[in-house]
Amino acid sequence: MxxxxxxxxxxxxxxxxxNPHTCALMAPIEGTFSFLTRPVYIRKTFAELExxxxxxxxxxxxxxIKRGNRVLLMVRPGINLIVIAFALFKIGAVPVIMDPGMGVKNFLSCIQKTNIDALIGVPLAxxxxxxxxxxxxxxxxxxxxRSGGFSREIKKRGLFRDFPLAQTKRNELAAILYTSGSTGAPKGVCYEHGMFDSQIRMIRDFYGIQPGEVxxxxxxxxxxxNPALGMTTVIPKMNPSKPAQVKPELIVQSILDNNITNTFGSPAIWHKITExxxxxxxxxPxxxxILMAGAPVSDALMERTQDLLPGGVVYSPYGATEALPVTSIEAVARKLAKRQGLVGKGTCVGKALPGMExxxxxxxxxxxxxxxxxxxLPKGxxxxxxxxxxxxxxEYYHLAQETAFAKIKDGQTxxxxxxxxxxxxxxxxxxxxGRRVxxxxxxxxxYYTDCCESIFNQHEHVYRSALIGLGPSEQATPAIVIEPHPQFYPQNREEETAFKRALLDLAKQNEVxxxxxxxxxxxxxPVxxxxxxxxxxxxxxxxxNKKLKPINV
Known part of the structure; x- marks a missing residue:
């Protein structure tokens, strides 16, 4: 290169x-009957994908569509999405990718900001x-x-010849990926071709990914x-816009059937799989x-997931759409940090990857x-x-004010x-x-969210907790919201009071x-x-804050 x-x-x-004959993609055939737990797959070799x-x-x-065009992709995850994305990269066009679940208001606002040139999508789009x-x-x-993609048109027109790749430069815009907007309005993150290249090399080298993995x-x-890493991609049978609703039996069966060696998923998905x-x-085996990210990963979840892997390692990389990956930590290292008695001191996310500061x-x-x-600030x-x-x-696409706020100049960098x-x-x-906001x-x-919540999360009946502020921002009263495991949600005032007493006893034991x-x-x-x-x-x-009716003992 x-x-x-x-x-x-x-x-x-x-x-x-x-590796022309090596399988590059496996995707469940759309319309597979819902009662089938083992989907039938379409397979594409690297030569066929190319x-x-x-x-x-x-x-x-x-x-x-030409080089530099901003192209909104509204295609369901699967072979079509991957084929179209690589076709756009070859042209030098810029795929624009947004979360389908961000809401109509946010979606339309993002469309307006991006000023897209082309739309590639399913009929509904x-x-x-x-x-x-x-x-x-x-x-x-x-x-x-449509569901069949472009195969028929390619055969009809005989479009099997090579396509001359756009000679894109390292700092040329490659894609616009929108943030999820979890703590503000979604923003379009500008990815350059050089950044994608650096990500691929960093992930491959740090995690030791080898060609031929699945x-x-x-x-x-x-x-x-994955094509850049030489890995076969098995597309899971799930709705990616609702990962928490994944059917774990389908994911597990696919892992076992296809000898999956590598996988990335959010804590919400792995919570269901481990259960x-x-x-x-x-x-x-x-x-x-396993790379688990997208939100803070609890020590307990990392340990439970690690227990499933006789010969594998659970990693939790830390980063964001704007910078990924930054650090990474293994389950064993996280467990060691936990043994040091640092409950209430935050979550250890590991050391910076090579090249990151x-x-x-x-x-x-x-x-x-x-x-x-x-x-x-000094260490500690x-x-x-x-x-x-x-x-x-x-930068963020066409958001000068947001870019200025998010970046700090330091000489030429x-x-x-x-x-x-x-x-x-x-x-x-x-x-x-925790998050600054x-x-x-x-x-x-x-008070910081991760530090405070880890205290309450120790209670076996608590699924997760959330720190919030009541009242004016500079003089806010800290409060904790508890989401119990469903079977332990208090059903009456007596259960509520007993649950609260136990939680407050935990809270009193830590200065945080x-x-x-x-x-x-x-x-x-809400997530x-x-x-x-x-x-x-x-x-x-x-x-x-609207209710202001805390539960009093």
Whole structure:
């Protein structure tokens, strides 16, 4: 690969030449009867994936899509999505990817900001674009994708010949990936071709991924990396827009049937899988590594998942859409940190990956023009996490103010503000304490979500908890909202009172939470649309600030 030409599609072409007959993709056939637990798969080799993406690139180019066009992809996860994405990379066009569950208002706002040139999507997507025509008025090319994809048209027109790859540069825009908007409005993150290339190399080298492995990505975007890594992609039988509703028996069966060696999924997914495996006494011997991310991963969940792997390792990488990965930690290392008695001190997320740098600065809700020594905090002191490295994105698309707030200049380079609070310990491990906007300030004392919630989460009847603030932002009263395991939700005042007493006893034993005496119960927390795992604490705070009726003993 030439140093001045970087294009993720070059990796696919290299795999097609080196391993043409190796299976690249396996996807469940749409319309498989729901009572079948073992779906029938369509298979594509690397040569077939290369050939088909060439054909689609020819078709899209003939329809008017060209280098630099911003193309909204509204296609269901599967073979079509991957083929179309690689076709766009070959053209040099820019895929725009949004979460389908972000809500109509956010979706239309993102469309308006992005000013898309083309729409490639299923028939429903095109119907919606006509209903909301003013937001799509600049779209000059529309391509309808049906379940069969483009195979028939490629054969009919004989479009099997090579497609000349766009000679995209390292700093050229490759894709616009929207954040989930879990703590604010979704923003379009600009990924350059060089950043994708750096991500691929970093993930491959750090986790030791080898060609010939079999991956099941439970977040569709990760499937785009697999051809570059030489891995076979097995697309799971699940609705990626609702990962918490996954049927664990289908995922487990697919892992066992296809000898999956690698998989990525959110804590919400692995919570269900570990429960199912424990109940049915199932182990997952083929898996070499599990990457679990998307929200803070509890020590207990990492331990339960690790117990399923006779020869594998559970990792929890830390990062964000704007910078991924930043750090990584293994289940064994997390367990060691837990044994050190650091409950209430945050969650250890590991050391920086090679090439990544981390600093902790004084917490600020304001714009920071440049990095200075007086901003940087020493090890052990809690502050705002900032990162720098080859996988850190430069800007949000057409959001100058948001970009200026999120980036800090440092000479000829810049740092990204993660929006998280944490600290570095004496061994350079990063500890996560919570989101900056979700901290609760009460005069001279500040409460951090991850630190406080870990105390209450120790109770065996608690599924998860959420720190919220009641009242004015600078003098907010800290309160905890509890989501019990369904079978332990209090059914009457007596059970409620007893449950609260037990929780407050836990709180009094730790200086982090000893001042907290306001407590609420909530049956099912609002969570993010992408991973179904990040708690919408600000939504909960708004709800309970309106009620202001805490449970009193």
């Amino acid at each position: 030439q140093d001045d030409v970087i294009n993720i599609a070059l990796y696919l072409r290299a795999q097609a030449n080196k 050939e088909e993406s060439n054909g689609v690139a020819h078709i899209l180019q003939r329809k008017g 095109h119907r919606l674009s006509r209903i909301f025509f003013p937001y799509f008025k600049n779209v000059h090319t529309r391509v309808v994708v 991956d099941m990505p439970m977040l569709p975007i990760f499937a785009l990396f 199912y495996c424990a109940k049915n006494e199932i182990k997952l 083929s898996i070499r590594r 981390i600093r902790i600065i004084r917490v600020s809700d304001d714009l920071i023009q440049g990095l200075s020594d007086d901003l940087i 002191e809690v502050g705002e996490i900032i990162v720098r490295g080859p996988t850190v994105t430069r 810049f740092w990204h503000r993660m929006g998280d609070i944490g600290y570095l310990d004496k061994n350079d491990n990063l500890w996560f304490c 979700e901290r609760v300030v009460n005069g001279d004392k500040t 939470t000893q001042d907290i005496d306001q407590l609420f119960f909530y049956k099912s927390f 993010d649309v992408r991973h179904n795992a990040k708690i919408h604490r600000l939504t909960l705070a708004h709800h309970f």
